Amino acid sequence: MPVKIYIPCDTTALAMGADEVAKTVEFQSREAGLSADIIRNGSRGLFYLEPLVEVATARGRIAFGPVEPEDVPGLIETLMEHGDVFEGKHPLYLGLTEEIPYLARQQRLTFARAGIIDPFSIADYQAHDGFEGLKRALALIDSAGPQGIVDEVKNSGLRGRGGAAFPTGIKWQTVLDTPAEQKYIVCNADEGDSGTFADRLLMEADPFTLIEGMIIAGLAVGANQGYIYLRSEYPQADKILNQAIKTAYAQGYLGKNIQGSGQHFDLEVRLGAGAYICGEETSLLESLEGKRGLVRAKPPLPAIEGLFGLPTIVNNVISLASVPVILAKGGDYYRDYGMGRSRGTLPVQLAGNIKQGGLVELAFGETLHNLVFDFGGGTFSGKPAKAIQVGGPLGAYLPQAQWHTPLDYEAFAANNAVLGHGGVVVFDTSVDMAKQARFAMEFCKIESCGKCTPCRIGSVRGVEVIDKIISHDNQEQNLELLNDLCDTMELGSLCAMGGMTPYPVRSVIEHFSGDLLKTVTGNEQQE
Amino acid sequence: MTKLSEQQYQVVVKSVADKKALPGALLPILHDIQDQLGYIPKAAIDIIAAGLKQTAAEIYGVISFYHHFRLDKPGNHLVEICRAEACQAMGSEALEQEIKSKLGIDYHQTSKDNNVSLEPVYCLGNCACGPSVKVGERVYGRMSGEKFSQLMDKLSTYVVELGQGENHAS
Numbered sequence: 001m002p003v004k005i006y007i008p009c010d011t012t013a014l015a016m017g018a019d020e021v022a023k024t025v026e027f028q029s030r031e032a033g034l035s036a037d038i039i040r041n042g043s044r045g046l047f048y049l050e051p052l053v054e055v056a057t058a059r060g061r062i063a064f065g066p067v068e069p070e071d072v073p074g075l076i077e078t079l080m081e082h083g084d085v086f087e088g089k090h091p092l093y094l095g096l097t098e099e100i101p102y103l104a105r106q107q108r109l110t111f112a113r114a115g116i117i118d119p120f121s122i123a124d125y126q127a128h129d130g131f132e133g134l135k136r137a138l139a140l141i142d143s144a145g146p147q148g149i150v151d152e153v154k155n156s157g158l159r160g161r162g163g164a165a166f167p168t169g170i171k172w173q174t175v176l177d178t179p180a181e182q183k184y185i186v187c188n189a190d191e192g193d194s195g196t197f198a199d200r201l202l203m204e205a206d207p208f209t210l211i212e213g214m215i216i217a218g219l220a221v222g223a224n225q226g227y228i229y230l231r232s233e234y235p236q237a238d239k240i241l242n243q244a245i246k247t248a249y250a251q252g253y254l255g256k257n258i259q260g261s262g263q264h265f266d267l268e269v270r271l272g273a274g275a276y277i278c279g280e281e282t283s284l285l286e287s288l289e290g291k292r293g294l295v296r297a298k299p300p301l302p303a304i305e306g307l308f309g310l311p312t313i314v315n316n317v318i319s320l321a322s323v324p325v326i327l328a329k330g331g332d333y334y335r336d337y338g339m340g341r342s343r344g345t346l347p348v349q350l351a352g353n354i355k356q357g358g359l360v361e362l363a364f365g366e367t368l369h370n371l372v373f374d375f376g377g378g379t380f381s382g383k384p385a386k387a388i389q390v391g392g393p394l395g396a397y398l399p400q401a402q403w404h405t406p407l408d409y410e411a412f413a414a415n416n417a418v419l420g421h422g423g424v425v426v427f428d429t430s431v432d433m434a435k436q437a438r439f440a441m442e443f444c445k446i447e448s449c450g451k452c453t454p455c456r457i458g459s460v461r462g463v464e465v466i467d468k469i470i471s472h473d474n475q476e477q478n479l480e481l482l483n484d485l486c487d488t489m490e491l492g493s494l495c496a497m498g499g500m501t502p503y504p505v506r507s508v509i510e511h512f513s514g515d516l517l518k519t520v521t522g523n524e525q526q527e
Numbered sequence: 528m529t530k531l532s533e534q535q536y537q538v539v540v541k542s543v544a545d546k547k548a549l550p551g552a553l554l555p556i557l558h559d560i561q562d563q564l565g566y567i568p569k570a571a572i573d574i575i576a577a578g579l580k581q582t583a584a585e586i587y588g589v590i591s592f593y594h595h596f597r598l599d600k601p602g603n604h605l606v607e608i609c610r611a612e613a614c615q616a617m618g619s620e621a622l623e624q625e626i627k628s629k630l631g632i633d634y635h636q637t638s639k640d641n642n643v644s645l646e647p648v649y650c651l652g653n654c655a656c657g658p659s660v661k662v663g664e665r666v667y668g669r670m671s672g673e674k675f676s677q678l679m680d681k682l683s684t685y686v687v688e689l690g691q692g693e694n695h696a697s
């Protein structure tokens with residue numbers, strides 16, 4: 001029997017050379033007369049170990065990493081010589097993948113299959129409990145109607161993972177209760193936040209989970225058309241999703257009469273075009289309609305007047321991909337994870353200046369400190385950490401004093417911070433926080449949709465004022481002006497782009513004023 | 528406005544015809560044209576507008592709103608450097624300066640030899656292994672000035688070879 005060798009094909013594994021490794025493994029095993037079956041799985045999300053090569057053995061899958069092409073001949077040699085028992089015989093040997101502490105200590109519900117299965121194989125998906133949630137949803141439709149599905153999602157306590165943390169079940173209820181000829185399910189796969197890659201990883205490692213979640217959403221509210229609005233920066237996810245959708249059609253999971261149930265659901269991927277604001281749900285809908293991505297005033301809510309003016313669910317990738325496990329195992333099962341009003345698990349993304357970056361899925365409640373220092377192993381540079389930005393470009397920079405905050409929507413709000421999409425970006429002491437505050441305004445200036453003045457003009461002024469502060473031009477007055485400007489943006493903006501840009505800026509004023517005012521107060525940057 | 532070549536004209540007309548029945552067809556049409564031609568020639572705007580029964584100003588307004596769409600022809604390689612926070616934390620600012628000076632161009636410009644066009648990008652989803660750079664469809668992690676030079680050397684050799692191949696064929 002050929003030996004099964006797994007080499008991931010997700011964006012990060014590829015960015016670290018996985019294709020070159022796969023080619024070398026293919027060539028070298030042929031040379032060595034080893035019969036190998038190379039499977040391009042998704043990544044487990046242990047990005048600091050990519051390319052992570054796994055070999056299937058009787059004991060389970062054994063991991064090696066990070067593997068470079070020049071490591072391959074030695075690896076193949078070890079494999080030939082020691083077969084199943086090459087324990088410790090290779091410097092890159094990591095033991096059983098499932099026992100690597102970074103992975104073993106996680107609570108994977110949504111990402112349970114990521115990196116385990118071949119994302120191109122529906123059979124592999126089915127063999128790992130795929131479509132169990134859909135089966136249950138179809139049974140619920142027969143016994144309790146669509147309301148039965150919505151109730152299960154409500155019961156799970158799932159809140160949207162895209163940032164605003166709105167209860168998913170309640171959104172679905174509104175769409176279910178709004179009568180219309182046509183309704184839509186729109187998956188927000190715009191994932192524009194820096195430091196986030198959970199959506200991408202899910203789509204690349206386990207695309208059928210998202211497809212299953214969207215079918216269930218369609219059944220729950222009576223929508224037979226779905227769109228995945230995917231950012232154009234993710235070509236690999238585009239390729240994998242389209243392939244998976246094609247397979248799902250061929251196997252009768254999409255289209256008319258899904259698995260003989262008489263239900264109908266169509267699904268299509270639509271690409272964005274490099275505009276951060278198109279992650280905002282109303283702007284996303286405008287973009288899907290073929291327009292400039294200008295934010296719409298709410299109300300009306302998209303749940304009532306969404307895509308083409310019809311009732312629409314807009315949910316994040318992770319929200320939708322969490323639905324299959326909720327249906328398969330029951331709302332209670334999911335709800336039993338977490339703390340307070342934050343139920344279930346949160347896929348945290350460890351990024352920036354971090355030694356062991358990657359995806360960590362855990363029940364809400366873990367502290368930022370444990371994530372960054374236990375899982376993450378501290379900074380990549382080895383210098384002390386200075387600031388941690390959580391929740392993307394509109395999220396606050398947290399100083400050391402706040403690193404023991406548990407990951408929970410309310411606990412973060414109490415610190416004037418946000419969890420957002422769960423992106424954690426670590427900065428070491430070489431960072432100049434004044435520059436980070438300036439960048440927050442600059443980013444808003446570049447990405448503002450332009451519809452309202454506080455954001456469009458405020459961000460331009462914001463950059464200017466911070467520049468003045470940095471160059472010690474009337475520092476005190478300009479700092480006051482900056483605070484005023486933040487108030488105006490926060491209170492006067494139509495959406496959270498302008499409304500939240502003050503979060504990172506204010507966190508710098510509050511916690512890192514030394515950097516902002518350095519030469520005047522005589523504070524040298526602490527190294 | 529320069530006129531479309533015959534081949535460009537065919538691509539534009541076919542894209543519009545293939546996709547105009549889609550709900551919200553404009554972005555799929557623009558993507559299709561840019562994927563095939565590398566950019567959206569200005570002369571294509573009137574054809575798209577006519578096909579979708581919209582005004583040229585509306586089409587232009589959409590193209591200009593999105594950073595991804597371009598109205599000018601890019602060089603052989605589109606290089607995008609991630610400028611977002613996670614990459615900043617890994618020194619992307621210095622990398623940007625280094626790459627710009629190596630190529631002798633700033634963002635939104637194309638090198639004199641037409642080999643490279645440079646664009647900023649805000650996150651490629653590779654934030655655990657930054658700084659990140661994208662060349663064409665491919666993302667590269669842990670990028671450094673030195674690694675970038677090697678990459679460019681490889682890519683230019685490839686283009687020269689490809690160029691010769693094309694000459695032979697014609």
Ligand SMILES: Cc1cc2nc3c(=O)[nH]c(=O)nc-3n(C[C@H](O)[C@H](O)[C@H](O)COP(=O)(O)O)c2cc1C
Nearest residue numbers: 160161162188190191192279280281315316319496
């Ligand atoms: C400026 C801005 C950018 C956003 N970007 C995203 C995004 O990239 N992905 C996402 O899922 N939600 C994003 N959101 C949140 C969406 O507007 C919306 O709340 C979300 O898609 C709802 O899905 P959920 O309930 O499943 O979270 C953004 C919001 C704002 C204001």
Ligand code: SF4
Nearest residue numbers: 449451452455495498
């Ligand atoms: S706050 Fe900014 S992005 Fe949001 S609607 Fe206003 S201008 Fe547009």
Ligand code: FES
Nearest residue numbers: 609614651653654
């Ligand atoms: S911030 Fe650069 S890849 Fe995400």
